[in-house]
Amino acid sequence: MGSPVRVLAAVATLVLAASCTPGGEVRPPSSTTLSPAAADPGELLEPPEDFVGYAALDDLTSAAVTVRYRSTSARDGSPTAVTGVVFVPNGIPPAGGWPVVAVGHATSGTASRCAPSTHTGLLGSLPTVLPFLANGYLVTMTDYEGLGTSDEHPYLDARTAGYNVLDSVRAARAVTGDAGARWVGYGVSQGGQAVWAANEAAANYAGELSLLGTISASPATDLSPIVDEMTEGTLTEEQIVVLPSLIRGLQVVHPDLVRSDYLRGQLADRADVFAACEGENTALQADIAARTTPADYAPVDDAAADRLRDWLRQARVPTSTASAPMFVGYGEEDRLTLPQWTIDAAREACERGSTVLLRGAPGQGHGILDFGVAPAEWLRDRYAGTPAPSSCAEVR
Incomplete structure (x- = not known):
């Protein structure tokens, strides 16, 4: 991260x-x-x-x-x-x-x-x-x-x-x-x-x-507390920038993950921006994060939030x-x-x-x-x- x-x-x-x-x-x-x-x-x-x-x-x-x-x-x-x-x-x-x-x-x-x-x-x-x-x-x-x-x-x-x-x-x-x-x-x-x-x-x-x-x-x-922040609409801009990569990584492990359950707006539409290598799109990523609203990353429902929380717990240390x-x-x-x-x-x-x-x-x-x-x-x-x-x- x-x-x-x-x-x-x-x-x-x-x-x-x-x-x-x-x-x-x-x-x-x-x-x-x-x-x-x-x-x-x-x-x-x-x-x-x-x-x-x-x-x-x-x-x-x-x-x-x-x-x-x-x-x-x-x-x-x-x-x-x-x-x-x-x-x-x-x-x-x-x-x-x-x-x-x-x-x-x-x-x-x-x-x-x-x-x-x-x-x-x-x-x-x-x-x-x-x-x-x-x-x-x-x-x-x-x-x-x-x-x-x-x-x-x-x-x-x-x-x-x-x-x-x-x-x-x-x-x-x-x-x-x-x-x-x-x-x-x-x-x-x-x-x-x-x-x-x-x-x-x-x-x-x-x-x-x-x-x-x-x-x-x-x-x-353990990144599962980020789900509460997503639900409450309190993600920091730094967390917003990482969120598309986090969701993508979880989708590799859990193919049943539906990206639209967690990413909307430019977080979803500009996936290419967030898939870039480190340092390539830093300014653009920050600009998108600054314009992102809580509605763009709130889990679609409680069940989606629970699934995400469980997947993150599985990936944690310790x-x-x-x-x-x-x-x-x-x-x-x-x-x-x-x-x-x-x-x-x-x-x-x-x-x-x-x-x-x-x-x-x-x-x-x-x-x-x-x-x-x-x-x-x-x-x-x-x-x-x-x-x-x-x-x-x-x-x-």
């Missing part, structure tokens, strides 16, 4: 000891092309290809490739093809291999062409990737199911995105034997939801990997105990995913037995969050094996 955002300021200060001498090799590609049905989760479906990006990447990487790998749809457990990128840092990997960070990118769009791996600047995610590479992390970033492939994108379907993140770590280890088993997840907005869901699924879905923790900034958690500690941050002035939604999700995660450090950013909105050195210190402590701090006593 929301615009691609700057990486948390503190992430740029991460320090991880690693030599800067050239080293590390990508495994020689196989000429074999596999179908998802014939592959294991995370297995490469075709040889990696060089990623062509900005010069800043060349200075920080020994290898930069796009990948196509097998993942899993949470809708029915079927195998899927998913694309993404893997960046191997310069230097000689430490004992145990490069520590891995799996990045969950913010909303880039819902069309296949909006896959970050097909854009030189990763559709706004490059500033997130660079600090990790500079500090000795191997970075893997999934496009998510339906972006970069012929499938449709189940936007904000947390479980599917979580599987995509987990399998991106496996794909990175298939790209290079220098990738370690220890990894952390970092995501903003849609990506914050994706790494949260990956954390919950990690122990059962990818138990051979060692997840140390995840950072979710401005995550999309739904189970996290496999590893979580750092969850939100902007106290967030007008897209409201602060109380994040607080409530953290409370539920705590009640399920998860270890959650919850932090609010005063005066900050959606995505653009600065927590000082707190995230860097939190990550450092996860690698050091220090017991993770918890806010659960405060939010219960």
